Amino acid sequence: MESGSNTFGRAEFNRMIEDAKKGIIDQVVTKSISRFGRNAEDVLTAVHSLSSHGVHVYFEEQSIDSQSPESELYISIFSGLAQAENLNLSQNIKWGIRKKIEDGSSPIYDRPCYGYQIDETSTFITVPEEATVVRRIFAMYLCGMSVLKIKAALEADRIMSPTGKSNWSKRTIDIILSNKKYCGFSVVKGEKGTYERENHHEPIITLDLFEKVQTTKAERTNVEIGEDGKRHRKSTKYSSQKTSQK
Structure with missing residues (x-):
């Protein structure tokens, strides 16, 4: 799956949701929560949407299956960490660019x-x-x-x-x-x-x-x-x- 901070802005992701609604797929396997979506709220919303159509999600890196009772808690925690990590990375990149502009090396x-x-x-x-x-x-x-x-x-x-x-x-x-x-x-x-x-x-x-x-x-x-x-x-x-x- 593609990575990105805006989950619902990805055409492939939206197509997956539509396929789930049509019953074409019954399981989604993704590398990690951070690749599924870096916004905690969007990740949970997508998982709930898929679950409502009988599709469960398995996150390989965290070994989390959305079918398990404690999955929502773990997904919330890891999604939050991924979101914070992405924000920090973005801020570091912006700081680096701004620094190069200020010192004339950009x-x-x-x-x-x-x-x-x-x-x-x-x-x-x-x-x-x-x-x-x-x-x-x-x-x-x-x-x-x-x-x-x-x-x-x-x-x-x-x-x-x-x-x-x-x-x-x-x-x-x-x-x-x-x-x-x-x-x-x-x-x-x-x-x-x-x-x-x-x-x-x-x-x-x-x-x-x-x-x-x-x-x-x-x-x-x-x-x-x-x-x-x-x-x-x-x-x-x-x-x-x-x-x-x-």
Whole structure:
């Protein structure tokens, strides 16, 4: 049988239950309680469901047969232990991943973006042609061009997008303008915060230029929070959709 913390999320397990209801099987033999299901409540529910259709379960590792009077007590104990062990393992894995992110050793930092490629030593290498496009995008934006106009300029010059298409999406340009990797940082956003590594690789633009663009983006945004606490679109000369004036 497959293992998993969510017993009833497994197609094969559900099929077994259905076969039991149809009388196709009369006994289930499984390696251990932990493989039958790591959630104590689900294990007992499944055992009861099978028992109600005349099917008993035998757990080889614990030598427990669901037909025995004391089986429910033992199943509860071993299921609880398996669940606790699984939770502890999960927490240890998460701690290890988070630790590697914090100390900068996580391979997550080695994900390249447009303008870079990775060599055999996992070092970021600048792609000259793409780096030129990145610098141009930042420069155009800071000179007052909207994302829509930058998109039109790139397409007019037949510059291929990061995906190799002739059309650029506004989203792609906005992501480039917001990506701190271009000034030498590597950034990982997690559930408990954002982790950054400075001087991780050769920058394409300066940190000063990046910060100026972020300030400009905040000033140009066409979304504001109203008195009602909701987000509203406002009319600006950079908006692709302007609010009609009454």
